[in-house]
Amino acid sequence: MYSPNYTGFFKLIMGGLLLLATTPNQPIFAQSSAAAGFRVVSCKAVTKSGKALLLEQQVLGADGTIMRPVTAIPRGFTLEAAAQSGTRNLYLLRKTRGDTVVLLLTDSLGRTLQQPRHYLPKMGGDAKKLALPRLFGLPGGRGFVFTYPAGKSARPILQIQALSPALSVLWQQQCMLTGITAVEQIAASDTHLWLVLKEYLALAMRPRILSFRLATGEVECNQALAPNDELDATTVVPAGLLVLGTSDRRTSYVAPVEQLKTSGNRRDFALLLGPTGKRNFGVGLGWPLSGRPAHYRWQSACPLPDGGYQLIGETYRNAPNTEAIALSMLGVGVVAAGGFGVVPLGGYINEQPVGLVSAQLSTTGQLAAVHEIAVPEAMQAPDSKAVSNAFSQDFPNSFRFRGFSSNYHDVVLNTRRQVLAYSIATQQLRPLTSVRNATPTVLYIEADRVAISWSTKSAETGSEFEQVALP
Secondary structure, eight states, rough: OOOOOOOSOOOETTTTOOOOOOOOOOOOOOOOOOGGGGGEEEEEEEEOOOOOEEEEEEEETTTTEEEEEEOOOTTEEEEEEEEEEEOOOOEEEEEETTTEEEEEEEEEEEEEEOEEEOOOOOOOOGGSSSOOOEEEEOOOGGGEEEEEEESSSSSSSHHHHHHTTTEEEEEEEOOOOOOOOEEEEEEEEESEEEEEEEEEEESEEEEEEEEETTTHHHHHHHHHOTTEEEEEEEEETTTTEEEEESSSTTSSOOHHHHHHOOOOOOOOEEEEOOOTSSSSEEOOOOTTTTOOSSSSEEEEEEEEETTEEEEEEEEEEEEEOOHHHHHHTTSOOOOOOOOTTEEETTEEEEEEEEEEEEEHHHHTTTEEEEEEEEOOOOOOTTTOOOOOOOOOOOOOOOEEEEOOOTTEEEEEEOOOSOEEEEEEEEEEESSSSSSSOOOOEEEOOOEEEEEEEEEOOOTTTSSEEEEEEOO
């Protein structure tokens, strides 16, 4: 159907349908090395003849080749989740108003390998309010994790399955749930799988953290945090899982004296859980005097040679959600959360990113080397050409953090017109791409390069795909 030597856009004609759609703002898949230099980097469901759905995968080659193979989605099913592990891609197709899912497995060229059906138990009552089934790709091409609600309506459980790259069940576990529970995050190291749950209690919300031995599925940690603890970010580190968040209780985490004097209700904490649930430390963060931004969210962290951690967050400002307000005034009601990266607050407020906050965390909870830097939507490189200031479309605001370079020296940021890099050592911001009247999407970050997809073709290259080198 297609040849790896074909360059430019991949065209497929089926029943008179020509698929040439671009794919801005698609999820970033896990990093992997695809066979023969190809990999699937994004996917979406497209409509055929107004009703039938097709799964369109975007395949990128190391030489810039772009292909878009399509696969028919069974009638009555919708695309709900996707994950990647090594050269395998897994898609969760769920039947509308039903309890059947299809796990569609493809290779690095988007070709279908398997398409088994899976029948979920019929749920009722509060069990229906559980989070939708989830997929997660394990590192190193080791397979996938599939989670879904099960059990009886009065006593729901969470079913966790580890699947091989060929979708055979390696192990499965069940977790009894307390009331309504959602799966917030899934992460893995080479040895352990981590699940972060959110339990909705009668008058509060409570996070719960689980860990499993990746080889056997043995449960090693099942720890509930304090009610109303809110998690900003969780990062797998060599010692376990580093959790950054806020707590409304002073007694939950010992806070340094400096923080007790700060104004405001936000009380930051850092928690490092070992795989067996041991608290290596759980402390309130001690900001330097006048060093805490007014509004910020932690995004990620990485270990430092001295045993501490480098933290990266984003600052933001609250802005009115004009669309929600307008529709509410018309009697339509509040718009539900939607759009890439938009975080509505009460439906009427959006968090619009402003800049970065960089800090180093000691194991005693002290923050040092705190720096704030404003991040513009576009900045000119010294040798770049002038570009029109006109912005082609009104894309939604989004947080910009996309990940660290492999050596943890740089942070990659995705604005609406440009991809930028922030050097932690020099505290300098520099452009990785020129400014364009198009929206970039960082597809993956490797040891020496960043792959980017643009919403429109470049006048210089005739392509919507770009690879830029990291220092």
